[in-house]
Amino acid sequence: MSARHVLVVEDDVKIAALLADYLEADGHRVSRIGDGAQALAFLRQEAVDLILLDLMLPGLDGLEVCRQARSFTDATIIMITARVDEVDRLLGLDSGADDYICKPFSPREVAARVRAHLRRSAAHAATATPLAVDRRGLRIMHGGAVFPLTPVEFRILAELIEHAGRVYSRQQLLDLAHEDQRDINDRTVDSHIKNIRRKLAAVPALGECLQSVYGVGYRFDAPV
Template identity: 55%
Template sequence: MNEKILIVEDEPKLSGLLRDYLHQAGFAASVLDNGLEVVPWVREQDPRLILLDLMLPGKDGLDVCKEIRAFSTVPILMVTARVEEIDRLLGLELGADDYICKPFSPREVVARVKAVLRRAAAPTLQAAGLVLDESRYVATLHGRELDLTAVEFNLLHFLTANPGRIYSRSQLMDRIYPDQRTVGDRTIDSHIKKLRKKIAAVAPQEELIHSVYGVGYKFEAREA
């Protein structure tokens, strides 16, 4: 494999542990411990993925992520202990591809790295006039772009990829929010409501996401 991964972490024990686990998984992992060093390194080395801690000396992870997104689409997995930042981390205006909360297991990080890389290489998904581009987090319906957050995109993509199948709120939360400390019981309902509103703004005659009373939600194309 030997894909190049950059770990940006100022805790030496943690960065060393992550590097060892990534090496064992077949990745070529490098470590930086200061936010000021990241952008020049990325420009020169062109990594396949960046594990970027939120709290860094020199320059914090949010600013580093914004600077990288000005010139690169490299997948960025943000690492944070500040759960209140999750919505910002996954906001399209910032451009992070995923997040992971401290404390975590190194095996979980390796699994998430592999998942993000698979997603970055995935082809577009098309169904019922929808085109979902995972590499860019862009969704269009009948040629018109839906202005989705990253969480909304993930939710729509998962349902669309499994048409007709009913998923409970807890199943969807497990898929969309691996760390459930960050969400409440009705978070999925809120995201579904926003998705429906954005779909209706583009195609008011179509209903794509359906509620199944007492069970959950499913994707199915039909006229409203």
């Protein structure tokens, strides 16, 4: 499994660096941001698995960042704060946070908490069935919603999903796409793949699943 991506949103540079050191030692990929608005902008562009989010941030505070982030990401969010009264705890969790850590903290404890949450999210993803292929109905569904695929797009994507991890050459996909072998070429496959990617991108977790393999063709990586 590739390294999990953790975003540390903390305006104290020393604390952020300390957390990053421990998390990177655990094999995680770590990004650091010290501003709430910048964190939201980053999250809209980059996929992350877990967010360590300080409550007291310049500009947008951690609660508001958490509330807004929850509208477009399912990443685990752990709030970090020095404010320890029960009201703040409830506010933090009501905002969409998954966990809460109070300062001062042990970086080893934080790293252990991160590991535990990532294990749980990985186990959940492993048992989930995010995409359902209905060959009889020529439909591919996610959470009850049907992707608006053409018959050709359906044949390509269904094959890739059902053999996730396998690399298909353009010729193999051409054979799947157009069984009658009418006037087709490599550009035709690329055009279909582009359209499929655009439609998958409507679900953030699926946007990067369809991968190009340089000089060969394409592969579907099941979402983790």
